[in-house]
Amino acid sequence: MSSTAELRQSSAPLEKTPLETYVPPARPSLIGLSREELALKLGEIGVPPRQQKMRVQQLWHWIYFRGAKSFDEMTSVSKETRAGLAERFTVDRPEVVAEQISNDGTRKWLLRLPSGDDLQKAHEVECVYIPETDRGTLCVSSQVGCTLNCAFCHTGTQRLVRNLTAGEIVGQVMVARDRLNDWADRDTPHGNRLVTNIVMMGMGEPLYNFDAVRDALAIVADNEGIGISRRRITLSTSGVVPNIIRAGEEIGVMLAISLHAVRDELRNELVPLNRKYPIAELLKACRDYPGASNARRITFEYVMLKGVNDSLDDAKLLVKLLKGIPAKINLIPFNPWPGTAYECSDWEQIEKFSEYVFNAGYSSPVRTPRGRDILAACGQLKSETEKLSARERQALRAMAMTD
Structure with a gap:
């Protein structure tokens, strides 16, 4: 980092305070309710x-299994009940403002989240769908902006506007199913789901919005509705140590840790939250994580930064630090964004790093960058769309509405 960047990073607060709180509209959506x-x-x-x-069972089935967008569709519910619900509530999900499709098939949606009934105060988040041969992964946001200030992440340079509600988190999954025609009656030869996996790796730090994330994921995992197994849901945290054990006990999904450095001095710069919860405390929480085993390994995410954290000495210390933790290491080639001070490690160096970790007994896949051309890759969310002109945003919105 440059001296200017180091000064800015060292003076930045470890955690940001939300600027706003959620204001429900006059007719709130039932999505996200238990x-x-x-x-x-x-x-x-x-x-x-x-x-x-x-x-309740009827509503649950129509909302979360069939993806009903209005009470009129719920034909097994009495007309009187449907009319009463429609007067007071909706089953609205976030509005698709723009949809971008990458050359590799990755889709990024910009979603509008109204605050109250004032459209001028609407907030926006992004979520990303990544299709693969054996799965379809949806990357979901938990905050508008982010609590933290991670130096290599573009989302971390933004303000923290507010936490998302459980309904707004579940709503992202429902939008993806809407856009992909992925509900119960999807017309395919085998009926296979397109959205099979969820990763809480979008905008925000999930463990600083604990209650809403917990409640949302309980709905996503419910087998009478959306029905995505907890073993196919991964929550990623930068290291909010007090809530890691709680996440294992109350949420029970797979855990991923944004580690990115093996020495406190460097991690203090890359992930400033490390000054509050240093590596030793973080790894102790991982060792104590409920349910961690060889069958439920903890993923350690490690972004590869050229000349910063990619030496063989770093690889050796990483292996040493993770001893005794059922773990796999996910190596992430750095995805650049405008104004960043970092570069991606050379591919040869990434392979050497990966080989050392693999030979030490740890799975060390290198994450294939997806959606870079639409700034939908790891660490890039909410960047390119912010710079679109009003005319460009209107055109993208029109395309999203007609697809």
């Missing part, structure tokens, strides 16, 4: 307690 919360909403429109359990 079964218990849905029962309360039904009670508000006069559904008697003896009917609430049945009606």
Whole structure:
């Protein structure tokens, strides 16, 4: 890093404070509510307690299994109940403002999240769908902006506007299924899902929005609705140590750690949260993570930065640090963004690093960069779209609406 960048990084706060809070619209969406919360909403429109359990199951099926976009579609629900729900609530998900499709098939959606009924205060996040031969992975955001200031990540240079609600997190999954025609009655020869995996690796630090992330992922994993197994959901954190064990106990999904350095001095620069929770504390929390085993390994994400953290000495120390942790190391070629001070490691050096880690007994795949041409790759979210002109944004929105 340059001396100017180092000064800026050292003076930046470890964590940002949200600038705003969520304001629900006059008719809030039912998406993101638990079964218990849905029962309360039904009670508000006069559904008697003896009917609430049945009606909740009907709503759950229509919303999360069939992907209904209006109460009118819910034909097994009485007309009276549907009319009462429509007066007070919606099943709206985030609005697709723009859709970009990469040369490699990756899709990035810019999603609008209204705050109250004032469109001028609407916020935007991005989520990304990555199709592969054996899976389809959806990268989901948890905050508008990010709490943290990681030096190599473009999202980390932005303000933290606010946390997303559980409904806004679940809504990203529902938007992906809408756009990909991926609901229960999808017309394919084998009926295979397109969205098979979820990674909480989009905008934001999930463990600083713990309750909403927990509640959203419980809905995503529910086998009577969206039904994505917890073993196919990965939560990535920069190292919010107090919430790591809690995540294992209350969320129970796969864990990924954004490590990126093996010495505290360097990690303090790359991931400033390390000054609060240094590497030793972070790795202790990983060793204590509930359910961690060879069958449920913790993923350690390591971005490859040329001349910064990519030496064989770094690889050797990485192996030493992870001793005793059921782990795999995901090596990520750095994805550049405008104004960054870093470069991606040379491919030959990445291969040497990977080979050493692999020979030490750890899986060390090199993540193939996806969606770089639309700035949808790791660390690039919410960048190119911010710079689009009003005319360009309007054109992209029109394309999204007509696809």
